[in-house]
Amino acid sequence: MKESKTQRELRIKIPEDLYTQLENQARREGFASIEEYILSILTSSIRGRIQVDELEKLKSRLERYIQDELNKNLAVIENLKRQVIEIYEKIEDLDQRVKNLEESIKKIHEEKPREAITPRKTGIERLREEKVLFESKLPPRIQRDRLFAYFERMGAIIIKLSKERIAVDPDYWREFKEKLNEISTNKEEEIASILGSPGYELWRALYLDNAIYFDPKSKKWRFVEESNG
Numbered sequence: 001m002k003e004s005k006t007q008r009e010l011r012i013k014i015p016e017d018l019y020t021q022l023e024n025q026a027r028r029e030g031f032a033s034i035e036e037y038i039l040s041i042l043t044s045s046i047r048g049r050i051q052v053d054e055l056e057k058l059k060s061r062l063e064r065y066i067q068d069e070l071n072k073n074l075a076v077i078e079n080l081k082r083q084v085i086e087i088y089e090k091i092e093d094l095d096q097r098v099k100n101l102e103e104s105i106k107k108i109h110e111e112k113p114r115e116a117i118t119p120r121k122t123g124i125e126r127l128r129e130e131k132v133l134f135e136s137k138l139p140p141r142i143q144r145d146r147l148f149a150y151f152e153r154m155g156a157i158i159i160k161l162s163k164e165r166i167a168v169d170p171d172y173w174r175e176f177k178e179k180l181n182e183i184s185t186n187k188e189e190e191i192a193s194i195l196g197s198p199g200y201e202l203w204r205a206l207y208l209d210n211a212i213y214f215d216p217k218s219k220k221w222r223f224v225e226e227s228n229g
Helices: 016-028 034-117 123-130 144-153 170-182 188-208 224-228
Strands: 132-134 157-160 165-168 212-215 220-223
Touching: 016 034, 123 132, 123 144, 132 188, 144 157, 144 165, 165 170, 165 188, 170 188, 170 220, 188 212, 220 224
Parallel strands: none
Antiparallel strands: 132 165, 157 165, 212 220
16 A cells, blocks of 8 residues: 655634635635645645756756856867967968078079189189199199199299299299399398298298308399309
8 A cells, every 4th residue: 555645734824805715716726625725736836946946956057067068168269279379380480491491592593603604713823813832732632743744734833842842823933033133131021021922932932942042242042053053
């Protein structure tokens, strides 16, 4: 058998006219007594209140859920925004690198025609510009015998000292000898001033190798070979 719920009696006093209204209303709605009608009203009211409470709880839960989902979406949007910014910065950096590379390539292309237009100078042409070439100053990779044989074929003056060879441009050799013949001192400062840089280096090499000497009587510089001749 189904266990019956415990019932408790509730007594209230109401005005006569209210009682009459309730009694008539109970009769219209089909209740056997006014007590059943009032019980029905109380039950419906409580159930309605329970439904409202449940709706409030559901609303609160729904709001929390929506807020959580919104926060997740906002986090995703912020992450995408950050990634877009990083990509944009990388694109800017790459764009700048490409521009720099294009400028470098442009400079290379601009310089190449100039190099092509300017022909390489021959050995004898460089000797005419430099006036004097010392064997001791040549890079190790240069084939010395071959180079000096070439200079000799091209008409350069080749001076053979005890420690090295010196190639001299013929025109400059004549100029050097003329200036040396005009010098009437053995002071190096004055000699350097008269002969200039290449001439002074040539004079010093000849002097240290005893190829020339200063005659104190005539106050002239002379070549040893001329004296012997």
